[in-house]
Amino acid sequence: MDISGFALVTGAGSGIGEACAISFLEVGAAGVALLDINGKALEVVKEKLISRSRNQQFQCLSFELDMRKEDEVADAVQTCARTFGRLDYVVNAAGIAFKHIGGAANAETSDWQRVLDVNLNGTFYCLRAAAQQMLQQPYLESVIDGRPLQRGSIVNIASLAGLVGVSQSTAYCASKHAVIGLTKTTALDYAKAGIRVNAVCPGMIKTPLIVPGSEIERVTTENVKTLTPIGRWGTPEEVANVIVFLCGGRSSLITGASLPVDGGYTAQ
Ligand SMILES: NC(=O)c1ccc[n+]([C@@H]2O[C@H](COP(=O)([O-])OP(=O)(O)OC[C@H]3O[C@@H](n4cnc5c(N)ncnc54)[C@H](O)[C@@H]3O)[C@@H](O)[C@H]2O)c1
Incomplete structure (x- = not known):
């Protein structure tokens, strides 16, 4: 995977975020910062990482915070970068889902706002703080062939609901389509900056x-x-494998992509 740097994962207390944190450890990252609103879940994941780590140098940080609060998110990102010395991989996994029974006509503003606040605004706050740090740091070199890889790699978790419509998912679908737009525009802004x-x-x-x-x-x-089409549920580890690939040196020519990890759902 060519992963030797420092990672930050939001929504790391559960599901796909947790699987990403474990994958980063397994493929040789130097450290992982875990961010989540659920402090107890964070401690469990941190314990897991520390007990599985055979590398004494591996660093693990955790931050209990709400992704809707931009100052908390900016502080956590800056503290990570200061403690680690740099920030190489950022995974925006924190998210919530909601079904509006009856669709947009029946959707409450408070439900719409909550979903957009976490899934879109939270992703933006973290991406912005990460980009500010990454723009200042030198390129990470490949551990395989020594070539300069990137200043940083950010992976946002959208959804198949970011690519196609899903019934009764008014706010969720809108938030995930917006995450894909945010991903593309930011990729263009910083492609030449690494x-x-x-x-x-x-x-x-x-x-x-x-x-x-x-x-x-x-x-x-x-x-x-x-x-x-594949006829089964996916596992968090199957998604984490793709995310870690997109963070590392093996995907050095990929930017601005929105990669389905959906067992063929959106191929139809
Ligand atoms: N599970 C699926 O089928 C699926 C499909 C497509 C996309 N996704 C997306 O993948 C991402 C991860 O989902 P998951 O399935 O692992 O869910 P999950 O519920 O297992 O994990 C989400 C984590 O985000 C945290 N979180 C929620 N709100 C937060 C907030 N305000 N501040 C900080 N942390 C917060 C939760 O505490 C939880 O630990 C989400 O963005 C979700 O929309 C999931």
């Missing part, structure tokens, strides 16, 4: 986001059966 920015678009992934007994679970289970 920052790569990509998105992944997961399909139906078995994580705590799919709350048992909820409308989201009912619909996604149906979609796995009827609309997912």
Whole structure:
């Protein structure tokens, strides 16, 4: 994977974010910073990382914060960069899902706002703070052939709902389409400056986001059966594998991409 630098993962307390943090450790990252609103979950993931780390030098930081608060996010990103000395990979995984029964006509402003605040604004706050740091730091060199790789690589988690419409997902769909727009424009702004920015678009992934007994679970289970060519749920690790690839030196020519990780859902 050519991953030797320092990573920051939002939403690291659960699901895809947790799987990314573990993958970074497994492929040789020098350190990982974990950000999440759920402090208890963060501590569990931190313990896991420290107990699995055979490298005494591996550094793990954790920050309990709300991605909707721009100052908290900026402080955490700056503290990470100061402690690690640089910030090489940023994964924006914090997110929430919501179904508006009856669609846009019945959607409450407060539900719309909450979903946009976490999924879009939170991603923007973190991406902005990360880009400010990355623009100042020297290129990371490949551990394989010594070539300069990048100043930094940012991966935003969108969704198949960022590529196509999904019924009753008014705010979620809008937020994920916007994350893809944010990814593309930022990729263009910093391509020559050595920052790569990509998105992944997961399909139906078995994580705590799919709350048992909820409308989201009912619909996604149906979609796995009827609309997912591969015919099964994805795992958080399958998404993390793609994200770590997009962060590392093996993907040095990829920027501005929105990569489906959806078992063929959006190929139809
Ligand atoms: N699971 C799926 O099927 C699926 C599909 C497509 C996209 N996604 C996206 O993947 C990302 C990760 O989802 P997941 O399935 O791992 O969900 P998850 O619920 O397992 O993890 C999300 C994490 O984000 C954290 N979080 C939520 N709001 C936060 C806030 N305001 N501040 C800080 N942290 C906050 C949660 O505490 C949780 O630990 C999300 O952006 C989600 O939209 C998931």
